Amino acid sequence: MPKTADPAHNVLIVAGEASGDLHGSNLLAAAAEHYPQMRFYGVGGEKMHAAGCRILFSADELSVMGVVEVVAQLPKIIRRFRQLKQVLNGPKRPDLLVLIDFPDFNLRLAKVAKAAGVPVLYYISPKVWAWRKGRARLLAERADRLALIFPFEVSIFQPLGAKAEYVGNPLLDEFSKNQPQNLLRGRLDIQAETEIIGIFPGSRNSELRYILPTLIETAQLLHQQRPAAKFLLPVAPSLSRELLEKSFAETDLPVTFVEDNIYEVASACNAVLSVSGTVTLQIALVGTPMVILYKVAPLSYAIGKRLISVDHIGLPNIVAGKTIVQELIQDEATPENLSLELQRILDDEDYRGRMLEGLARVKDLMGEPGCSLRVAGLAHELLTQ
DSSP states (O other): OOOOOOOOEEEEEEEOSHHHHHHHHHHHHHHHHHOTTEEEEEEEOHHHHHTTOEEEEEGGGTOOOSHHHHHHHHHHHHHHHHHHHHHHHSTTOOSEEEEESOHHHHHHHHHHHHHHTOOEEEESOOOTTTSOTTHHHHHHHHOSEEEESSGGGHHHHGGGTOOEEEOOOHHHHHHHHSOOOSOHHHHTTOOTTSOEEEEEOOSOHHHHHHHHHHHHHHHHHHHHHOTTOEEEEEOOTTSOHHHHHHHHHTSOOOEEEEOSOHHHHHHHOSEEEEESSHHHHHHHHHTOOEEEEEOOOHHHHHHHHHHOOOSOOSHHHHHHTSOSSOEEEGGGOOHHHHHHHHHHHHHOHHHHHHHHHHHHHHHHHTOOSOHHHHHHHHHHHHHHO
């Protein structure tokens, strides 16, 4: 008898910000190749949409950072949560819920799914080792499987009875498919010997209010000291290019806005000023020296400082377990301090060399590609067991 084709499986997937959209798109690509019976719909961005996900609403609506900022957007967030709750409890509820990071929203959604009898695969757990450690037990209770992207996380969740496993880091999949070709300078007609400093604002519009003036003032100081240098600023799909261009138009800075993949942009730079977040690991994979900036609303920082219990906020430093690149946080993140650190990176060969060695070590520690396929395999197990 001919083999019967596997039935289609409907998978609700929720990624709440740009990094989740990226990792979700790679998961969808792996599933399409190896488990084509999966049909994805849910919350994401342009990358997930391009990978075949039917988007119910954009992840941009949920991507807010900081206590003060979340409060301002709370009515919209609650409305969208109720929409997904109806999907999980409706007559055509999904066969599986895949949640990517974004814990404040997704942990609550996991509870709804559990009550509705929908299995939950949680991909990229909340950073319970950094703050709000009580969420580890909630996650163990509400998720049927945990796909972890840092190896040390397994020892946190398995004692709680969670079915947790290390699947590798998803950025390695993306990096393996987007190796920098070092063509950007030529396309922009920038000579090989010209110094380029990257200004990487991240992907959250809600952060720009607090970091954009600092980014601009830092670039102005650097331009005064290094008038021959040029600046590259990558614009994430979730950011307002119009806002960025308008803000920099009031200066005389030689800044070029680009929408090329982040690895290509990082490879064109001699040094990078970056906000904290996933982008810092992307820069680390390329091996471009950087300084990390972190700034939020004063109240958000005051609250977070009491809750966070780690020595580092920069992901390269967290992976390495020590300081590889400098982190300038809140009041320390002044244009003067940031400018001095970037100039040290550019001028002190020994300092730059040590940072390059550290970044190479971070890349080694992250392991091998294949994370997205492993997560797709876990989803398939939950759908067919």
